[in-house]
Amino acid sequence: MSSLHGSPGNDHLQLDPGVFYVCQRCTACCRWPGDVRLEEEEIPRIATFLELTEAEFIARFTRLRTSRRGLSLIERENHECIMLEGDACRIHPVKPEQCAGFPNRWNFPGWRDICHAIPVKVVRGSAAGTP
Ligand code: SF4
Numbered sequence: 001m002s003s004l005h006g007s008p009g010n011d012h013l014q015l016d017p018g019v020f021y022v023c024q025r026c027t028a029c030c031r032w033p034g035d036v037r038l039e040e041e042e043i044p045r046i047a048t049f050l051e052l053t054e055a056e057f058i059a060r061f062t063r064l065r066t067s068r069r070g071l072s073l074i075e076r077e078n079h080e081c082i083m084l085e086g087d088a089c090r091i092h093p094v095k096p097e098q099c100a101g102f103p104n105r106w107n108f109p110g111w112r113d114i115c116h117a118i119p120v121k122v123v124r125g126s127a128a129g130t131p
Pocket of ligand 1: 007029030031036073079082083084085088089090091092095099
């Protein structure tokens with residue numbers, strides 16, 4: 001499996017390697033119901049960015065994942081992520097891989113109906129823009 005493919009939630013996914021979807025910051029993925037998975041190594045980075053201890057960050061902003069294996073960011077009652085402030089992510093520079101990897105490294109059925117990312121052809125040897 002290529003490193004372009006695979007995901008936190010959909011590791012059998014095969015995307016077209018000739019296309020890169022450029023994020024338009026529509027925040028649709030931040031409002032999608034479900035877990036925003038945190039990997040262990042992401043916790044200190046985000047806590048430091050928020051000027052919190054890891055324990056404070058975990059207590060204020062996380063919950064158990066639905067699977068109860070690992071942590072997720074909390075979602076609000078309307079399902080948006082607790083880190084979403086208006087149309088901006090409060091932790092954008094250090095956001096979890098689940099967020100940074102969408103929709104190019106993983107996505108979910110129906111994602112194209114809600115996500116405004118623009119597909120661009122990948123030119124060999126060039127680095128396409130990232131969200
Ligand atoms: S961490 Fe940021 S990018 Fe990820 S879902 Fe929350 S608001 Fe969106």
